Amino acid sequence: MKKVLIALDYDQSGKKVAETGYSMAGSMDAEVTLLHVIADPTFYSDLDYSPITGFLGYMNMSHLQMESLEGLKEASLQYLDKIKKHLGDNSIRTIIKEGDKAGSILETARELHADAIVMGSHSRRWLDDILMGSVTEKVLHQTSIPVLVVPTKQEKKK
Numbered sequence: 001m002k003k004v005l006i007a008l009d010y011d012q013s014g015k016k017v018a019e020t021g022y023s024m025a026g027s028m029d030a031e032v033t034l035l036h037v038i039a040d041p042t043f044y045s046d047l048d049y050s051p052i053t054g055f056l057g058y059m060n061m062s063h064l065q066m067e068s069l070e071g072l073k074e075a076s077l078q079y080l081d082k083i084k085k086h087l088g089d090n091s092i093r094t095i096i097k098e099g100d101k102a103g104s105i106l107e108t109a110r111e112l113h114a115d116a117i118v119m120g121s122h123s124r125r126w127l128d129d130i131l132m133g134s135v136t137e138k139v140l141h142q143t144s145i146p147v148l149v150v151p152t153k154q155e156k157k158k
Contacts, residue, residue: 003033003114003115003116005118006035008034008079009037009120013150018087020118020150021118022087024116032093033095033114034092034094036076036079037096037097037099037101037105038098039098039099081094105117105135106143109145117143119139119148120149120150120151120152121134121150
C-alpha cells in the first residue's frame, strides 16, 4: 500500500480517525491524504453548534463567512491543516470536496489511486448504521479497495 485516504467529517472523533489512519499508513510508509466533504452547507450555519468540531478558529468566523461555500471551504481547509499539524507531517495532502459524502470519498480514492480508505463510524448504533445505509456502508459496497472503519463511539464512564 502506497496511498491512504483518510476521510474526516466534522465529528469530535476526527482526531482519532486521523491518528489511526496515519499510524496505519506510517507502518506501510504510505502517503496520506486527508479529505473533508461539505455535503450540506446549511448544516454549518447554526452558530450554537460547531460542525467543524475541534477547530478553535470556527468561533472567529463570521456568520456570513460560514454561510458562503468559499467560507466553508476555507474553514474546512483550516480544520484539516490543524489535523495535519497535530499529526506532525507536512507531507500530508489535504483536499476539500463538496457533494455527496460517499460519492466524493469514492471519487477522491479513484483520483488518487488510493490503496486504502480510512473513515470513522461514530454512531451509537454502529452496526445498525452499517446495515441501514450510512456513508460507510455505501463506501464499503461501492469500492474494491480495503476500508478501515474506526469505531469512535464514546465509551461510557464506569
